[in-house]
Amino acid sequence: MKKITALLIACLLLGGCTSTPAADQNNGNTDNPVNTGVTGQINVYTRDSSSGTREAYEKASDFVDQLLDTAIEVSSNGDMAAKVGADKNGIGYVSLTTDFAANGVTPTQFEGVTPSEAAALDGTYKLQRPFDFVTRAAGDFGDEAKEQLVAAFLDYMQNSEEGMLVVEKAGGVVDKSKAKPWAELAANHPIVEQDNSSITITTAGSTSVEKTLKAALESFVPMAGNFQFTMNQTGSGDGWKRVLGGEKDGANKADIGFASRAFNNDEDTSSAMMSGTYCLDAVVTIVNAENTAVTDLSAAQIKAIFTGETTKWEDIQ
Numbered sequence: 001m002k003k004i005t006a007l008l009i010a011c012l013l014l015g016g017c018t019s020t021p022a023a024d025q026n027n028g029n030t031d032n033p034v035n036t037g038v039t040g041q042i043n044v045y046t047r048d049s050s051s052g053t054r055e056a057y058e059k060a061s062d063f064v065d066q067l068l069d070t071a072i073e074v075s076s077n078g079d080m081a082a083k084v085g086a087d088k089n090g091i092g093y094v095s096l097t098t099d100f101a102a103n104g105v106t107p108t109q110f111e112g113v114t115p116s117e118a119a120a121l122d123g124t125y126k127l128q129r130p131f132d133f134v135t136r137a138a139g140d141f142g143d144e145a146k147e148q149l150v151a152a153f154l155d156y157m158q159n160s161e162e163g164m165l166v167v168e169k170a171g172g173v174v175d176k177s178k179a180k181p182w183a184e185l186a187a188n189h190p191i192v193e194q195d196n197s198s199i200t201i202t203t204a205g206s207t208s209v210e211k212t213l214k215a216a217l218e219s220f221v222p223m224a225g226n227f228q229f230t231m232n233q234t235g236s237g238d239g240w241k242r243v244l245g246g247e248k249d250g251a252n253k254a255d256i257g258f259a260s261r262a263f264n265n266d267e268d269t270s271s272a273m274m275s276g277t278y279c280l281d282a283v284v285t286i287v288n289a290e291n292t293a294v295t296d297l298s299a300a301q302i303k304a305i306f307t308g309e310t311t312k313w314e315d316i317q
Helices: 002-013 052-060 077-085 117-121 144-159 161-169 182-186 210-223 237-241 299-306
Strands: 043-047 072-074 090-095 105-107 128-135 200-205 228-233 256-259 275-288
Touching (some): 043 077, 043 299, 052 090, 052 128, 052 275, 072 077, 077 090, 077 275, 117 275, 128 237, 144 182, 144 200, 144 210, 161 182, 210 228, 237 256
Parallel strands (some): 043 072, 200 256
Antiparallel strands (some): 128 256, 128 275
């Protein structure tokens, strides 16, 4: 009898001999797991006002000119990923080309649709924008050979099977149905047959295009006489101004400018040798990797967060 009494006392001291069911920890609901995300203040990260990524994101979620005053402004696509990855309570937005895992962030769905190249191309993923380019005016490259090489590169990147495949592998969204073999297109660009190692193509503008642009340039170098290239990507607002605008002859002048948006009415591209869209990109909402409860956000929820209506993670409706 004493042994039985001792065992009962031991059980009571240990908090009981049976475990509490998971349902009891979650208000009796066994279908939904306990919230393992973060709680407390939402820290909103954003890009500068000239960013193409920001423009696309604000338009898609209907909060243009309504961003809360305390939003933390970051300098680039990579900076955004790094900052949110270092802030457990952070939220921001980046290009689909971003290495999410390496930055410690998780991409969320938008209106129930997972961001992907296929979903952007078929239009089911609505948070998307173009990667646009514009060049200097014909005759304004300072070198006829460079001008011809720029034209060849852009033809390769946006029209050839090889170039479009490289852009696609780097995360760009392309429609290869009308692509042609580079061997066919190269016939229009005899410049690629000569030694171009003394020529340097300089690019400027959007930071979001970096991954796709660098991949395309690197793949084209051995196909076009081993030219050199310099990338000076500082934001979409600098793309046009450094090839056709007020900085086209300054220290930061470039041969090709890029924007992760359409060029606006103040950025007249009519005098450019070439301009266009070389791929599409999805803009993706990101949260810190520790915030495992947030997997899908609607446009209304994003608007509420980025305008300051919703300020705590646990209050997202």
